[in-house]
Amino acid sequence: xxxxxxxxxxxxxxxxxxxxxxxxxxxxxxxxxxxxxxxxxxxxxxxxxxxxxxxxxxxxxxxxxxxxxxxxxxxxxxxxxxxxxxxxxxxxxxxxxxxxxxxxxxxxxxxxxxxxxxxxxxxxxxxxxxx
Amino acid sequence: xxxxxxxxxxxxxxxxxxxxxxxxxxxxxxxxxxxxxxxxxxxxxxxxxxxxxxxxxxxxxxxxxxxxxxxxxxxxxxxxxxxxxxxxxxxxxxxxxxxxxxxxxxxxxxxxxxxxxxxxxxxxxxxxxxxxxxxxxxxxxxxxxxxxxxxxxxxxxxxxxxxxxxxxxxxxx
Numbered sequence: 021x022x023x024x025x026x027x028x029x030x031x032x033x034x035x036x037x038x039x040x041x042x043x044x045x046x047x048x049x050x051x052x053x054x055x056x057x058x059x060x061x062x063x064x065x066x067x068x069x070x071x072x073x074x075x076x077x078x079x080x081x082x083x084x085x086x087x088x089x090x091x092x093x094x095x096x097x098x099x100x101x102x103x104x105x106x107x108x109x110x111x112x113x114x115x116x117x118x119x120x121x122x123x124x125x126x127x128x129x130x131x132x133x134x135x136x137x138x139x140x141x142x143x144x145x146x147x148x149x150x151x
Numbered sequence: 152x153x154x155x156x157x158x159x160x161x162x163x164x165x166x167x168x169x170x171x172x173x174x175x176x177x178x179x180x181x182x183x184x185x186x187x188x189x190x191x192x193x194x195x196x197x198x199x200x201x202x203x204x205x206x207x208x209x210x211x212x213x214x215x216x217x218x219x220x221x222x223x224x225x226x227x228x229x230x231x232x233x234x235x236x237x238x239x240x241x242x243x244x245x246x247x248x249x250x251x252x253x254x255x256x257x258x259x260x261x262x263x264x265x266x267x268x269x270x271x272x273x274x275x276x277x278x279x280x281x282x283x284x285x286x287x288x289x290x291x292x293x294x295x296x297x298x299x300x301x302x303x304x305x306x307x308x309x310x311x312x313x314x315x316x317x318x319x320x321x322x323x324x
Contacts, residue, residue, distance in 0.1 A: 031263035032263060034262050034263070035269070038266040039269060046297045067287075069287075135289045137291055
């Protein structure tokens with residue numbers, strides 16, 4: 021049986037190399053994506069089904085109800101942080117997500133095709149270029 | 152499980168259908184058990200992928216086409232029973248991409264079942280991530296990529312370990 025030769029113990033070294041490569045990829049991506057998160061954003065972009073639904077400033081405490089054909093969500097902004105207060109999706113992953121405040125962070129409600137992302141306004145981009 | 156390749160009666164179309172049906176039933180039981188016992192992980196939605204044991208072990212004893220048919224039947228039936236249309240799409244994307252990667256990994260002959268399983272687990276999650284991005288028309292879910300690789304590798308390692316035990320136990324059957 022040629023296929024059973026693939027079970028050979030000698031191949032374990034290659035398996036450990038694969039494990040190491042996968043862990044290295046995960047670690048590198050983790051730090052590469054984390055470094056961008058250090059800057060606080062100043063507005064939140066809400067995308068529904070791939071289209072922009074709303075933009076809200078982070079410095080204004082408020083909430084927004086989103087009712088679409090996919091379902092209902094309530095997004096709340098408090099003290100510069102954004103979180104999903106309630107949702108009628110089956111898994112509630114978006115509601116359990118931690119509060120977000122840094123640029124690039126986002127909360128996704130997959131069943132409702134809803135993405136909430138923290139962004140920075142144009143001024144900060146201009147500042148970055150002028151530096 | 153070598154009796155699966157050796158027994159001439161199981162090499163007939165009827166024999167193959169019987170073995171496939173049995174393995175689909177077993178995979179469905181695994182899916183059901185997994186839906187009953189939510190594993191407490193910090194990342195919601197993370198699963199062990201018990202049903203992938205069938206795919207993984209099948210790679211070594213069955214033809215790729217038979218494994219493909221078993222996966223598609225298992226996903227459709229599990230989707231109708233415990234899930235919905237969305238879960239079927241995600242499961243198909245993950246299951247088919249991971250099968251493709253595992254077949255290639257096995258073909259190289261460089262990896263044992265452990266490495267094949269880890270790659271399968273990681274690419275299962277990557278397949279689901281691609282579908283999530285397509286459905287949302289947004290690249291936001293890509294932030295979860297590091298966690299998905301890590302979880303896929305760990306789940307793949309565990310499943311690979313179990314599959315190794317099954318394969319060695321059945322090798323001399």
